[in-house]
Amino acid sequence: MNQEEKIRTLHQLNPTTWVDQYADYLYNYAISRVNDEELAKDLVQETFFAGLNSAKNFKGTASERTWLVAILKRKVIDHYRKSNSKKGKAEIRMSYNNDGEGSWLEEQIADPLSKSENDGIENEELGMAIHECISKLPSKQAKVFTMKTIHGMSTEDICNELSINPSNLWVLVFRARSSLMGCLNENWFAV
Amino acid sequence: MITCEESKTICSKNQYKEASWSERFNMYLHVLMCKTCFKFSRKNTKLTGLCNEASLQALSDTEKSELKNKLGQNS
Numbered sequence: 005m006n007q008e009e010k011i012r013t014l015h016q017l018n019p020t021t022w023v024d025q026y027a028d029y030l031y032n033y034a035i036s037r038v039n040d041e042e043l044a045k046d047l048v049q050e051t052f053f054a055g056l057n058s059a060k061n062f063k064g065t066a067s068e069r070t071w072l073v074a075i076l077k078r079k080v081i082d083h084y085r086k087s088n089s090k091k092g093k094a095e096i097r098m099s100y101n102n103d104g105e106g107s108w109l110e111e112q113i114a115d116p117l118s119k120s121e122n123d124g125i126e127n128e129e130l131g132m133a134i135h136e137c138i139s140k141l142p143s144k145q146a147k148v149f150t151m152k153t154i155h156g157m158s159t160e161d162i163c164n165e166l167s168i169n170p171s172n173l174w175v176l177v178f179r180a181r182s183s184l185m186g187c188l189n190e191n192w193f194a195v
Numbered sequence: 196m197i198t199c200e201e202s203k204t205i206c207s208k209n210q211y212k213e214a215s216w217s218e219r220f221n222m223y224l225h226v227l228m229c230k231t232c233f234k235f236s237r238k239n240t241k242l243t244g245l246c247n248e249a250s251l252q253a254l255s256d257t258e259k260s261e262l263k264n265k266l267g268q269n270s
Contacts, residue, residue: 048262154253174207185235
């Protein structure tokens with residue numbers, strides 16, 4: 005039993021499942037940081053290559069996904085470093101409007117009515133959480149849900165592609181949605 | 196009268212605005228009487244909201260198989 009536990013705690017790499025399991029997760033992670041679809045795609049690809057190349061350095065202490073995300077993080081940083089070195093020195097500009105005494109101070113105070121500051125961060129976390137849950141779904145449900153919800157494909161197209169009938173599709177969608185509701189943390193559903 | 200399973204399926208269908216008029220009518224009738232389905236329906240709507248909020252992105256199947264090819268995994 006002790007040995008069994010040891011095996012379970014040590015994670016193993018399984019590169020053949022990487023694309024299906026983690027591509028969307030990593031893609032979302034990248035896209036929220038670089039804001040460019042093509043670039044995000046490239047970064048994900050580079051991450052997988054780097055992962056394959058350094059697979060022997062994987063110690064198994066972290067999960068596969070955490071490890072891949074760590075590589076992707078480096079890739080994103082490298083990208084910004086590269087693009088920064090091409091630029092000249094950073095410029096800091098501040099505009100002072102001298103139309104009234106102290107008016108510039110007011111400009112710098114955060115608007116207390118604005119709730120949108122954290123929206124970006126929250127949406128990113130939400131996206132990652134949803135993708136994590138999608139990757140736990142049975143593959144057919146995950147496929148149908150992604151096609152319908154994320155790609156916004158028409159019912160007819162999906163049915164043709166997967167050769168299923170519409171009522172089949174809706175049952176799959178329903179199952180996927182109810183598992184997602186169970187998987188997503190209750191916090192997300194709090195109003 | 197429709198079953199809970201049917202009502203939940205229609206509810207999911209309705210999230211994509213593809214449920215027909217009669218389906219919607221049957222579902223609302225059921226939801227009025229069934230507390231479980233009422234809760235499910237509310238949560239389902241919330242899930243749709245969350246998915247929209249998160250502005251989810253995903254790679255398409257062709258992009259994924261391209262990626263697999265490049266990684267040398269032909270499947």
